[in-house]
Amino acid sequence: MKKKDMPTIGFIGAGTTGTALAVRLAQHGYRVIAVSSRSLTSAEKLAGRISGCKVYNGAQKIADIAQLVFITTPDDTISKVAAEVQWHNGQSVVHCSGAHSIDILEPVKQRGANIGCFHPLQTFASVDQAIENIPGSTFAIEAEEPLASTLKKIATILEGDWITLKAGDKVLYHAAAVFACNYLVTLVKLATDLWQTFGVSPAQATKALMPLLRGTLSNIENVGLPNCLTGPIARGDLGTISRHLESLEGQAPPLLNIYKELGRQTIPISLAKGKIDLQRAEELQALLR
Numbered sequence: 001m002k003k004k005d006m007p008t009i010g011f012i013g014a015g016t017t018g019t020a021l022a023v024r025l026a027q028h029g030y031r032v033i034a035v036s037s038r039s040l041t042s043a044e045k046l047a048g049r050i051s052g053c054k055v056y057n058g059a060q061k062i063a064d065i066a067q068l069v070f071i072t073t074p075d076d077t078i079s080k081v082a083a084e085v086q087w088h089n090g091q092s093v094v095h096c097s098g099a100h101s102i103d104i105l106e107p108v109k110q111r112g113a114n115i116g117c118f119h120p121l122q123t124f125a126s127v128d129q130a131i132e133n134i135p136g137s138t139f140a141i142e143a144e145e146p147l148a149s150t151l152k153k154i155a156t157i158l159e160g161d162w163i164t165l166k167a168g169d170k171v172l173y174h175a176a177a178v179f180a181c182n183y184l185v186t187l188v189k190l191a192t193d194l195w196q197t198f199g200v201s202p203a204q205a206t207k208a209l210m211p212l213l214r215g216t217l218s219n220i221e222n223v224g225l226p227n228c229l230t231g232p233i234a235r236g237d238l239g240t241i242s243r244h245l246e247s248l249e250g251q252a253p254p255l256l257n258i259y260k261e262l263g264r265q266t267i268p269i270s271l272a273k274g275k276i277d278l279q280r281a282e283e284l285q286a287l288l289r
Contacts, residue, residue: 006029006030006031007030007031007066007067007068007092007150008031008033008034008065008066008067008068009022009025009030009031009032009033009034009066009067009068009069009070010032010033010034010035010036010062010063010065010066010068010069010070011032011034011035011036011046011062011069011070011072012035012036012037012059012062012063012069012070012071012072012073012081013037013070013071013072013073013074013077014035014036014037014039014042014043014045014046014072015037015042015072015073015074016124016126016127016130017072017096017120017124017130018035018037018046018070018072018096019042019045019046019049019127019130019131020120020124020127020130020131020133020134021070021072021096021120021134022035022046022049022050022053022070023046023049023050023131024131024134024135024158025154025158026049026050026051026053028157028158030154031052032050032052032053033052033053033054033065033066034053034054034055034056034061034062034065034066035047035053035054035055035056035062036055036056036057036058036059036061036062038073040055043055045127059081059084059085060085060086063085063086063087063088063091063093066091067091067092068091068092068093068094068150069091069092069093069094070094070095070096070118071093071094071095071096071105072095072096075097075099075100078095078097078100078104078105079104082095082104082105082106082107082108083107085108086111087108087111087112087113088111088112088113089111089112089113090112090113090114091112091113091114092113092114092115092116092147092150093105093108093113093114093115093116094115094116094117094118094143094147094151095116095117095118096117096118096119096120097117097119098119098121098140098170098173098174098177099170099171099174100117100170101117101142101165101166101167101168101170102115102116102117102142102143102167103167114143114144114146114147115143115147116141116142116143116144116147116148116151117140117141117142117143117165117170118139118140118141118143118151118154118155119139119140119141120134120137120138120139120160121137121138121139121140121177122134122137123181134158134159134160135158135159135160136159136160137158137160137161138160138161138162138163139151139154139155139158139160139161139162139163140162140163140164140165140170140173141155141162141163141164141165142164142165142166142167142170148164188206188209188213190255190258191205191209192205192206192209193252193255194252194255195208197251197252216228225269225272226269226270226272226273227273229266229269229270229273232244233263233266233267233269233270233284234266234269234270234273234275234276235275235276236270236275236276236280236281236283236284238280238283238284238287241263241284241287241288242287244259245259245260245287245288260288260289263284263288264285264288264289267281267284267285267288270284
């Protein structure tokens with residue numbers, strides 16, 4: 001697409017996600033021309049990264065001049081922006097929430113604009129890290145044509161993949177992301193807590209566990225489920241699991257039921273891998289019940 005054929009783009013919200021998307025789009029030739037934010041400092045920082053991007057006071061200014069508007073405010077603010085701004089016919093308005101469907105933009109649609117969702121399935125801890133992590137990410141897209149094709153093209157230009165979702169898919173899609181991302185952090189925290197029982201600090205434990213975590217992620221990516229599963233349940237090792245349960249009950253009782261539940265959820269993966277039979281699976285279930 002030639003630059004003159006690309007839509008002018010504005011951002012309402014200049015947080016981590018908005019800044020990362022704006023910078024990457026500008027790097028690929030898109031005309032990111034405007035930004036507004038509740039935080040003037042954040043808006044100025046975003047605009048400072050992009051040649052030709054100007055800071056405006058208020059969301060309405062962005063709607064007045066941009067053909068494609070990304071709403072990258074906190075989730076709780078999206079509906080307020082959608083309802084209060086005077087959108088115009090033929091404009092495209094996209095939010096970037098993982099949990100909300102495009103239904104939240106219904107007031108925008110009623111004013112004749114095209115609506116969509118463009119959610120990067122990625123973890124963003126800081127602006128610079130977010131900019132780095134955008135390429136290779138998968139984007140969840142919810143939109144009707146012709147906006148759907150535009151967003152798919154943007155995902156491809158950003159060196160990512162895309163999936164399409166219906167309104168009813170969004171909540172479980174987001175819950176899955178929480179399992180894979182947020183609760184992985186929780187599991188690492190629980191593991192480092194156990195290391196403290198034998199005198200190793202959380203920082204030391206995290207450093208020690210990182211190669212194991214990287215190896216696990218590599219196995220998931222390169223070997224795939226279910227064959228990437230290792231460990232005592234993959235082997236059907238009742239003796240080791242029994243010792244785990246005994247030690248957890250004695251030294252870390254709050255983790256006992258978590259261990260059991262995760263173990264029960266792991267048994268079907270082990271069965272699918274083919275390293276245990278149904279009898280051993282039943283024995284594992286009984287041990288972890």
